[in-house]
Each structure stands twice: as structure tokens, then as C-alpha cells.
Amino acid sequence: LSMSECLCLLHSSLEGVDSSSGAEPDSIFMVCTSTKTLNLCQPEIYTELYITEGGGGEVNQEHEVIQIETASRRSDTAERAITLEELFKAPPGRPQPIRTVMTKGVAGIGKTLLTHKFTVDWAEDKAQQEVHYTFPLTFRELNVLRGRSFSLVGLVDHFFSGSKEAEICSFQDFLVLFILDGLDECRLPLDFLSTQTLTDVSESTSVEVLLVNLIRGELLPSAHLWITTRPAAANQIPPECVNMVTEVRGFTDPQKEEYFRRRSxxxxxxxxxxxxxxxxxxxxxxxxxxxxxxxxxxxxxxxxxxxxxxxxxxxxxxxxxxxxxxxxxxxxxxxxxxxxxxxxxxxxxxxxxxxxxxxxxxxxxxxxxxxxxxxxxxxxxxxxxxxxxxxxxxxxxxxxxxxxxxxxxxxxxxxxxEFLAALHVHQTFISSKVNLAVDEALQSPNGHLDLFLRFLLGLSLPTNQRLLQGLLTQTGRDSQNNQKTVKYIKKKLSESLSTERSINLFHCLNEVNDRSLLKEIQQSMRSGNLSTEKLSPAQWSALVFILLSSQKHLNVFDLKSFSPSEEAFLKLLPVIKASKKRWDTKGGGPGQVRGMKDRDKKVVRSEERLMENYEELMKE
Known part of the structure; x- marks a missing residue:
């Protein structure tokens, strides 16, 4: 049996074991879950992930590393952390039952492992005991069925051949959970507007029509659905089809340490x-x-x-x-x-x-x-x-x-x-100007080349080229060329760039071991001689980068330490938005902003209202 088949039948198999027969449920579990992936779910190895309920309806198209960096600065006080056991359980005050859960998370954050852990816990009667059958499917598997016809019963039997033996034909008699992992990898045309309605689980149609009707709730409305996806693909599902949105945030700082301790x-x-x-x-x-x-x-x-x-x-x-x-x-x-x-x-x-x-x-x-x-x-x-x-x-x-x-x-x-892609470009176009790659990355509206650019610049360093000696068949950038690249990046920092693009350029400078701009600002801050009225655009970018990297400033951001000018306020707005508390320019207390034009106050206050509304929603 495949892993999926084992997981599907495991729950009912354990329920059917007669204790007088001498068969041990644990031994059945060990046979059915002997794959490497499921071993990662064992208590002595598995490290819990930080999962939160909520997430805006907007789609985040930024590079996922940028999303992680932004999340690392985010205050978690307004978020409700949840456990796997709380999926499909409506919080107090929410009358609507939860049929469909969408879990978002960047690549590698642990979404697939989370679905495996959930399924193992379900099979061991540790979670969702009211669910009779769990069918974990991936869009990678479903993609290869494009152009073929199945009924819902037939599709389940295609992946879980034991379902017929278990006589699972009328799904209405059971509480069934479908896990659809990896929506971002879907290559099926999911058309929620014009796909015809299907309500019969025994009627054959294309896989995409089955999925659309299952997600819309027209096919098997009694079923639970759990869909996982990277953030950029979340809008493929209409929001009215999703009852709960969760986000896998990966490891908190204590969980990082726990992970390393479990390894060694x-x-x-x-x-x-x-x-x-x-x-x-x-x-x-x-x-x-x-x-x-x-x-x-x-x-x-x-x-x-x-x-x-x-x-x-x-x-x-x-x-x-x-x-x-x-x-x-x-x-x-x-x-x-x-x-x-x-x-x-x-x-x-x-x-x-x-x-x-x-x-x-x-x-x-x-x-x-x-x-x-x-x-x-x-x-x-x-x-x-x-x-x-x-x-x-x-x-x-x-x-x-x-x-x-x-x-x-x-x-x-x-x-x-992205690293191997940068390696390929470094090898193939070594004589070309790296400046072209910088320009192309900056022109990307969602920063999808940001990490690629960091790697490409990092590979230009002789020290990194020595690490890859034997793989890199040629090296062609000397220190003089690298200095030209550094100068070009600093020139770009003097232009009007978004905060995210500026931050990435500082990461690029870090990859080529140039911290001159940052050191210049840090020295002025330490000496107390920082005058925001005299900062160049590049120096402003450096200051914002330093402040966003400082946990001290993000806990409580003191506006009165800087010039109360309109320019300073607008330049520091990313820091103001990221900080947990903000002190005004006249010592009026946290969360207040004074001395600014009305339109600037509105920017911050609209952010505060959004946060207040979000916190209220979390309490409901």
C-alpha cells in the first residue's frame, strides 16, 4: 500500500482491532507509517510550528524571503495562535460552522509536514476523532490526471484503493476530510465562475470540475476541506468558499533553539x-x-x-x-x-x-x-x-x-x-555587467528576483569563488569590478525605491562585505550627531534599514529622537508601522503622533484603526 492508502485506512483498522485477538494497534501503526516523511512526525523529532488564525484577504505577491523578514518585525500581540486540534473548531462567538480551512505559508515553512502530522495524530486518535476518513491529496498528484474523467468515488479509489474494500461509496454516511496540499502547484484550470454544478458523488467529470464543486460546497457539502498554499496563490479560491484562514509562521525563536537541540x-x-x-x-x-x-x-x-x-x-x-x-x-x-x-x-x-x-x-x-x-x-x-x-x-x-x-x-x-540559478548566470554571463541584473531585480514589482540577486552578487566575491573551486570553471570579477558594483548599488539607493527594494540592496551589499553606509549612520547614532535634516536618500535608506533591524526600536519607536519634519515622518513611516509602540514628538505618550500635517496623521491613524479592527475581530 502507498502512504496515502495506509493513512486512509489506518483509523478504521485500529477501530476494528479486537483486543482479545492479541493484535496491538501500535504494531499496525508502525507498519503503516514506516516512511521517512512520517518518521519526522514522531514526538522525539517533530518540533511544533507557530500557526496563527487570520490573515488579510489581500494577496501578498512579495518575494517570500521578504515576507519572512517582514513577519520577523511584526508584533504578534494581535494574532491568535492555534494548534492542529483547533482546526475546524469555530471559536466562541462565531456561529457559522467551519467547513473549509485554508492554510498559507511560504515555501519550506512546513505546510506539507503539518498535514502529515495532522493525519498521523488523527490516525492515533489524538486529533479530530469525529472524522471517519481522511484523504490526503496533493495537487502534484492531481495535475497528472488532467484530461481524465472520474467521479468523486472513483477519484478516491484511484488514490486509495482500499476505499472500495471499506465500502466507502456513500460519503454522506461519514464525516470525511479532504486535504488538498499545494494549491500553488496546481496546473488544473479551476474556474469558479462558469464551471457547471455537480452534486452527485458517483457522476464522472473532469478532475478540475470535481475540485471546483467540492471547494464550492455543492459536491459533498458535509465534508471538511483543508487547503494549503503559498501566499501568492491564495486568491485562486474565492474568499466566500473559505471559512477559516490560518498561516504557518514557521519557528519562533524558542522553537529554533528546540529544533537544534533535538538534532544534537x-x-x-x-x-x-x-x-x-x-x-x-x-x-x-x-x-x-x-x-x-x-x-x-x-x-x-x-x-x-x-x-x-x-x-x-x-x-x-x-x-x-x-x-x-x-x-x-x-x-x-x-x-x-x-x-x-x-x-x-x-x-x-x-x-x-x-x-x-x-x-x-x-x-x-x-x-x-x-x-x-x-x-x-x-x-x-x-x-x-x-x-x-x-x-x-x-x-x-x-x-x-x-x-x-x-x-x-x-x-x-x-x-x-535561486542559488543554483545565480550560479548558472554567474558561469554563463560572467563577462556581462552585473548592473543589468540589479536593474532587472529592481524593476520586478514583487521582488521575485531579490534573493537571486543577493546570490549573484555574493558569488562575485573571490572568497566565495574559492569555496566553489572546481565547480566554477572561470572567475572573472576582480576587486575593482566589485567596487564598481558597490558604487552602482549605492547610486540606486539614492533613487526613489520602495522600502522592500532598498532593504534588499542593503542585503546585497552585505553579501559583498560592504557595510560602509550602515557603519556611517551607526557611528552618527552612537555619537548623538545624527541630523536627519542633512541625510541623503541613500543615508535615509540606511537609517530605515538599521531601525527595522533593531528589536529595541521596534518594541518602542521614539519619534522625538528624530526631526519632526514632514520628510522625516514619511521616510520613517515603515518603522512607525512596524513598531509595537510609538512615542510622539512632544512626549505625549505611546501611540500618538503630533506636529505632522493632517494627511500624514491620517496615514498612521488608518494603520492604527486597521490594527484595532483586527484585534476586535480576533476577540469575537
Missing amino acids: TDEEQVRRIMSHIRRCRSLHIMCHIPLFCWITATVLEDMLKSREEGKLPRTLTQIYSHYVVLQNKVKTVKFDGGTATDPHWSPQSREMMESLGKLAFEQLQKGKLIFYESDLTECGMDLRAASVCSGVFTQVFREESSLYQDKVFTFIHLSLQ
């Missing part, structure tokens, strides 16, 4: 890792993402074993460079019969990584994270080559297949795809 029994190693991550803000923020925590832990644990503590990576480019080198070492030892001290990159390994880089770049441009055979063909890669890559670089590129499925390929995380 070496207390000193855990202490060093946590201390290093706290000192490197970009790493600390990214560790909200569980999968990035895993990548970081993999790299740092290996380096500490090798007694390389003095050279621990501080930037994202360094982390991913070390990670790719480490995975190649694993390949050399495991598949090539070599040792960890052998030359890092064989011609075969280099060719594979170059192919993956090309695939990563071309699919990144199209916004694709999963690849079917047709996607591979477009990039000049055949199925066999892709399977070989996924077989040896198992923690870089994965192949997924099971009964009834075509093969699906994916990088383990979007950020790794």
Missing part, C-alpha cells in the same frame, strides 16, 4: 550554532523557515566537526556554497567510492550541477518550482538525466513518484533553486 545531544555544539545564528541577522531571520534551519544545521555541524569554527559562514551565499560542496562530498563518498578528501568536483559532478543550474534558472524565470517531463524537455534535460541527478544529489534535487503518478522533480527549496 552535543550541548556545546548547539550553543555555538545558536550563538553564531544570533550574530548573523540574515541567518537568524531565515531560520524561521524550518527547511533553512535544516540546511544551516547541516552546514554548521559539519564545519564544527572539522574544527572550522573561525570560518563559519555569515551570509546566505556562504551557507549555500558550503551546502552544495558538502552534498558533493557526500556523493563522492557514497556513490563514487571516494573519500571526503578527494578533489571536490569530478567532471560528471560538475556537468550534473551545471544542468541543474540551467534548469533552476529557466524555471525560476517562469515561476515554477515543480517540474514534469515536459518542463525538463524544454530545458534540454531528459528523464534519465534528471533521475540520475536526483539519485546522487538527493538533498539538492528530488524525484517523487508513486503508484498512478508520473515522475515529478523539485529542488528541496526555492532558495536553493
